[in-house]
Amino acid sequence: MKQRSALDMYANGTAWWDTSISDIKKNEIIIRGYPVEELIGNISYTQMLYLLLCGEILSEKKAKLLESVLVAGADHGPRAPSIAAARMAATCGISFNSCVATGINVLGDVHGGAVEQAMRLFYSTESLLDAHPEQSVSSVVKKQFERFQREGKKLPGFGHQLHDHDPRVKRLYELAQQLVKEGEIQGCYLMIAEEYRLQLERWKQKNITMNIDGVAAAIQCELSIPAEAAKGIFALSRGMGIVAHAFEELQNGVLIKGPCPNRDDLVHYSGPLKRHLEKK
Amino acid sequence: MKQRSALDMYANGTAWWDTSISDIKKNEIIIRGYPVEELIGNISYTQMLYLLLCGEILSEKKAKLLESVLVAGADHGPRAPSIAAARMAATCGISFNSCVATGINVLGDVHGGAVEQAMRLFYSTESLLDAHPEQSVSSVVKKQFERFQREGKKLPGFGHQLHDHDPRVKRLYELAQQLVKEGEIQGCYLMIAEEYRLQLERWKQKNITMNIDGVAAAIQCELSIPAEAAKGIFALSRGMGIVAHAFEELQNGVLIKGPCPNRDDLVHYSGPLKRHLEKK
Amino acid sequence: MKQRSALDMYANGTAWWDTSISDIKKNEIIIRGYPVEELIGNISYTQMLYLLLCGEILSEKKAKLLESVLVAGADHGPRAPSIAAARMAATCGISFNSCVATGINVLGDVHGGAVEQAMRLFYSTESLLDAHPEQSVSSVVKKQFERFQREGKKLPGFGHQLHDHDPRVKRLYELAQQLVKEGEIQGCYLMIAEEYRLQLERWKQKNITMNIDGVAAAIQCELSIPAEAAKGIFALSRGMGIVAHAFEELQNGVLIKGPCPNRDDLVHYSGPLKRHLEKK
């Protein structure tokens, strides 16, 4: 992020809010140049998202692949913090959109955010490959992997608290490979991700599979989606589950619902024993 | 909302978090009964949203109609509060999902929320029609309209701060009528909405058109979507524009961007003149 | 809320952002007329809050009473939704202020918001008393109470999911009565609240105590705080506990913490049995 001041840019003639995304006038809504009424009913949700974000219309096949990623991430049950926070919010008498926002607000670097980190890694690895055409994918990846090891950093895109054969991963990988076969996407990021998997597997001396963040990242790189937008895209994916769960909780009619019942193994006070203020 | 305590329900044997939406086990993610890998790549974003929210798979044609509503609401430029709040958030160094949540948090009753109010009106009008088959649509609607007038309430679904021939409305109406013609949807809510429009037109003695909230409401009623979920659905629609605009602002690299420049016609202090605390 | 358009007001000469609260210029920060450096170290947190919100400096004794209300509401343990949501947020890798915002976002009408409803009731009852000096407090209150009964509404300010002798209530009531005795506050709202308590007690034929919302409401009315600001004031009160709990969870170093463990009595799926999409 370049460090610039909005006041300086305005003083130099840039409009305070300058955008290439949309132009709104009386009875006219232009999205990246297209009159919105020409888009409605003619492009999909995913194509609209991509158009807004990246400025172009994604082909139907590529759009369906991105749509698969959104569908895959939509829900992970009431124990996911994003879902639980939204469910509790729905019992507290706030506006329903605010219940959804409460859930989306927690989808940070540690809860869905690994996609962004994996994308950064894949993009930078691809740049290195571009810069060093004489080196093989596996040797470039090996060097990057070893750097991660030295820096004590965890490789994003592998491992999961629950699943070691995540049903979503195999399916997304399959759909992606089909598009490589059909020449719709290049496949270089999928290849890079696979190389990292192999490196990690050799190092850990056991089977390693990519996780949902890793395969989503590889696919989004294939589609030239910017890494910094990844947490926003996941917000619209998990947002579906958040909407559904918050609504279900609202229907229950329970008020002020906390995270769990009041039982000793669930909530415990380990602070100071009872004490009193000193007399002044 | 029935007033019940979560502790009472738990004491009576209900699980603290009881859900019909999803079941998460090791290597298994079941969404409303369907293994998630069978849904990925086989249903659309909108079908996934409807499945999570309402529990069934919407037909392709109905799903495309709902998708049109999501696409229609996706963006309304940088002066929409939801968009502006997210753009400012992106210049303040918070997690990107939190920029999106900031925008979604303001999509309340007055900013996209009229869809819910219009849906409640249309659903209750339909209930009255069901209960009184001997009365005509126009006479039932007339009575409800007169009640709104007496209570000094504004009819939701008509009028707009900017557009009087909103390009999105005509297009959505067209798509909806096509599905009525094909027998995919009944059309009774569209008819109810049209009756309200006629009533309002007669009363105001001038042309009145439905606005985007009104037509989105009628369509969502045709699809049996619950009114209370409307603000969540709009969050996923406008969420697309919010993601795109927040990302665009992030790319600018400006820091701590306020709503406008510091000019007298934009920011003005009309508080007390300079004064001082009394000596103690 | 009067329905006005910002564009109309701007067209009529009002600055887009017009405020009586503060004036910011280079090296100058004026708060309701006072240079901020004259306030720093000379007024308390509560006096600053009241000055910003209501425009005047509260006396030390009244400020201490308001401060007592803020201290009283600061925490209610990790099972309060506001606290739990913030604790989970702290394990998800978002900005720390966003953890705090996540918690504050759920302090709605049903979680701390009853203070606003009780204040509205007390203010409107006082208006009726003003308008009908010939009627006694108890007879005016009785009529309002009966109206609540008829409308099936729950009287705000009484009853609690857990406490029937809330330790905070007795203490706050005591502090408030002390200020009535010293002539610092009038005591009319405390009297109104007590009348409602008596009515409810007679009607339910059992001991009824005011709850924390009721006594906080009565006190805030004595200080002429606007009812619509109550949920904001509670946000700064509970905000203290939210900050502390979120920080404590952050220190634990646990990642992606959900609301509870995965046990059958805590999380249960009651949706459809496994099923499959129809072949297309």
Add this chain to the structure above:
Amino acid sequence: MKQRSALDMYANGTAWWDTSISDIKKNEIIIRGYPVEELIGNISYTQMLYLLLCGEILSEKKAKLLESVLVAGADHGPRAPSIAAARMAATCGISFNSCVATGINVLGDVHGGAVEQAMRLFYSTESLLDAHPEQSVSSVVKKQFERFQREGKKLPGFGHQLHDHDPRVKRLYELAQQLVKEGEIQGCYLMIAEEYRLQLERWKQKNITMNIDGVAAAIQCELSIPAEAAKGIFALSRGMGIVAHAFEELQNGVLIKGPCPNRDDLVHYSGPLKRHLEKK
């Protein structure tokens, strides 16, 4: 943040929610060992915040110094993103606490968050001084400063978009020095901050003053407040201005207020010219 799983800790006997902050039972609220009713009316807002966060009662003088920091940061006018976002939110029909949360959500690393970065710097510098008692403050600081230069990082705590003689800084510095004189605080962090100021001044060859983040950071270090909590403390400080501004906007009665009027120098579309989808 150590990487641990909540499920592992629970399996090893730790309660899911383990806290040293508060213990809530029927008619009993214990805060860090103290019955809450003994705190209400006996400790200040700041003392309650510190007790919750750090576990001990701050002396009155130290508490007043922290209170001065909270008062200093309370407001910076309607062009601050935190304030503007909350003001817009108040025109959109959401719960009032959610307006406040919207504002607090943007108080990130770039909007108030520099306090945390400055605290980290001061704490780590102090650790180096502890570890190298033979080195002078200025030589240790010089080395750290040079490291910042080499890494291209901006020193937190100095410089401001608007003020070069911030009225709040001088006043807070004064109050802090008074407590050093009285032996209430050590003054080592104030000294470290001053050394960095001198280094920056020598390097830039011009007058440099500390900014509000720098002096707040030095003071909070003197009080042993953890750096990672800084953005939460600022949330409660700026939260006061956010509450006041959101309420003022609510009173205006304007609906759906955007960031600025619709004028070409404020909002500009620089995207593609009008274009149309290709026929399928």
